[in-house]
Amino acid sequence: MIEIIDLKKSFNVKVVLDGVDLAIEDGKTTVIIGRSGVGKSVLIKHIVGLLKPDSGKILVDGKDITKMGEREFTEVLKRFGMLFQGAALFDSMTVAGNVGFPLKEHTDLADKDIRGIVTEKLRRVGLVGVEDMMPADLSGGMKKRVGLARAIVMDPEIVLFDEPTTGLDPIMSDSIANLMSETQKALKTTYIAITHDIALTYKIADMVAMIYEGKIIEHGAVEEMKKNANPVLRQFLAGSAQGPIKVY
Amino acid sequence: MRELFERLGRMAVTAVTVTGNMFLILAQAVYFIFIPPYKLRNIVKQMEFVGVKSLFVVILTGSFTGMVLAMQSFNALKRFGAESLVGPTVALSMARELGPVLTALMVTGRAGSAMATELGTMRVTEQIDALYTMAINPVKYLITPRIVAGLSMLPILTVITDFVGVIGGYFVGVTLLNINPGVYIGRTVDFVNVDDIMYGVTKSFFFGLIITLVASYQGFYTTGGAEGVGRAATNAVVVGCVLILVSDYILTSIMF
Numbered sequence: 141m142i143e144i145i146d147l148k149k150s151f152n153v154k155v156v157l158d159g160v161d162l163a164i165e166d167g168k169t170t171v172i173i174g175r176s177g178v179g180k181s182v183l184i185k186h187i188v189g190l191l192k193p194d195s196g197k198i199l200v201d202g203k204d205i206t207k208m209g210e211r212e213f214t215e216v217l218k219r220f221g222m223l224f225q226g227a228a229l230f231d232s233m234t235v236a237g238n239v240g241f242p243l244k245e246h247t248d249l250a251d252k253d254i255r256g257i258v259t260e261k262l263r264r265v266g267l268v269g270v271e272d273m274m275p276a277d278l279s280g281g282m283k284k285r286v287g288l289a290r291a292i293v294m295d296p297e298i299v300l301f302d303e304p305t306t307g308l309d310p311i312m313s314d315s316i317a318n319l320m321s322e323t324q325k326a327l328k329t330t331y332i333a334i335t336h337d338i339a340l341t342y343k344i345a346d347m348v349a350m351i352y353e354g355k356i357i358e359h360g361a362v363e364e365m366k367k368n369a370n371p372v373l374r375q376f377l378a379g380s381a382q383g384p385i386k387v388y
Numbered sequence: 389m390r391e392l393f394e395r396l397g398r399m400a401v402t403a404v405t406v407t408g409n410m411f412l413i414l415a416q417a418v419y420f421i422f423i424p425p426y427k428l429r430n431i432v433k434q435m436e437f438v439g440v441k442s443l444f445v446v447i448l449t450g451s452f453t454g455m456v457l458a459m460q461s462f463n464a465l466k467r468f469g470a471e472s473l474v475g476p477t478v479a480l481s482m483a484r485e486l487g488p489v490l491t492a493l494m495v496t497g498r499a500g501s502a503m504a505t506e507l508g509t510m511r512v513t514e515q516i517d518a519l520y521t522m523a524i525n526p527v528k529y530l531i532t533p534r535i536v537a538g539l540s541m542l543p544i545l546t547v548i549t550d551f552v553g554v555i556g557g558y559f560v561g562v563t564l565l566n567i568n569p570g571v572y573i574g575r576t577v578d579f580v581n582v583d584d585i586m587y588g589v590t591k592s593f594f595f596g597l598i599i600t601l602v603a604s605y606q607g608f609y610t611t612g613g614a615e616g617v618g619r620a621a622t623n624a625v626v627v628g629c630v631l632i633l634v635s636d637y638i639l640t641s642i643m644f
Contacts, residue, residue, distance in 0.1 A: 224518055225514070228513060
């Protein structure tokens with residue numbers, strides 16, 4: 141279980157996270173929603189240690205990762221996988237090189253065995269025969285799929301998704317949503333996604349949290365959230381310019 | 389007035405931050421040289437990139453510099469009737485000064501800018517973040533091999549530059565300026581010793597470190613998208629070249 145307690149982060153004078161409290165349940169998909177620039181990416185980057193908080197705690201199975209030394213945190217990171225917004229595939233490697241990279245770095249598996257696992261993970265995300273292609277030759281949707289295959293190749297306990305459908309057409313977005321849903325159910329992994337895509341949220345979320353003005357203002361099961369009367373949440377879910385959320 | 393002091397203060401803070409970060413990155417990169425698992429494949433790849441792929445430009449630069457040096461020194465030495473000293477003049481100039489400095493400047497332009505661009509692109513497309521989230525230290529994976537390549541390849545390239553420079557000088561001196569080949573070689577051997585070559589090689593060792601450290605730093609800390617990548621590449625070349633020339637003076641003063 142991941143618990144975020146009173147997490148604060150500012151960049152110069154701009155307060156981005158102003159005391160975030162959130163508990164993420166194991167084996168479920170939690171979707172963190174909020175407007176662009178509200179601090180969703182900042183929050184997710186704290187969970188994987190890419191940013192250090194000004195104050196607050198992030199507990200993974202009760203241990204505060206913000207206080208860990210590099211070696212201890214490296215072991216924690218091996219339990220994570222992450223799909224970046226632009227997939228962040230290594231340009232210099234083939235698809236197979238990208239997906240098999242964590243296995244090559246962290247295991248003693250033979251190249252042949254790694255290739256087998258890579259092919260299986262690629263098949264799981266709906267890609268066949270792309271092993272020797274370069275990332276530059278892939279479409280946006282294919283890159284995301286390869287990124288997902290790489291994120292799950294080590295069978296992590298927790299997978300984080302940074303805007304998984306941004307930049308994709310609605311059909312490809314739905315396809316990625318289906319894929320996330322299927323892989324989560326099959327692997328029983330904890331999925332944490334940040335997005336402003338409401339269709340994706342409804343499709344994959346078990347739990348939804350909304351971040352607004354540096355805080356989690358609502359958190360609950362997706363069905364509860366649909367009925368929630370909070371005007372900020374209602375406006376966001378409705379995708380309306382009219383309401384308490386200021387449009388700049 | 390206050391604005392001026394504020395600007396100076398900001399510049400001072402930036403300078404201290406950049407220097408501090410650069411030394412931190414250097415300390416980490418050197419530390420990881422000795423910590424297994426060793427990234428031999430990456431090191432060899434970078435050695436090829438810095439060394440083998442710079443060979444053509446270095447040979448071209450070295451040979452033409454040696455040829456020009458022979459012509460210019462012949463012109464000057466002829467006035468004292470000392471044309472026989474063209475060989476040692478070319479060889480000493482190449483070994484002690486021009487070989488290491490020109491090699492370093494050429495490698496900065498070719499490999500330094502490419503390194504900064506590659507790392508900068510990796511930074512802005514989150515590839516470096518991806519490495520980190522895969523529990524792989526980006527400094528160990530990306531920067532240590534580059535610094536090892538710089539430290540090992542620059543001395544080799546410098547010796548090659550020295551050699552082709554001397555050959556270029558010999559070609560011009562003997563075939564075009566009609567200096568006796570025996571005199572040319574004999575005088576060169578008389579005046580130039582191994583210490584002169586090692587003097588330049590020692591400098592090149594420092595230059596190799598400067599080129600790769602500056603390029604790695606600029607790329608690794610790139611911000612601001614495509615524009616930032618361009619800025620990183622430019623800075624890698626400009627800062628690298630300036631530091632090479634400044635450190636050349638300092639090293640020459642120390643070893644003179």
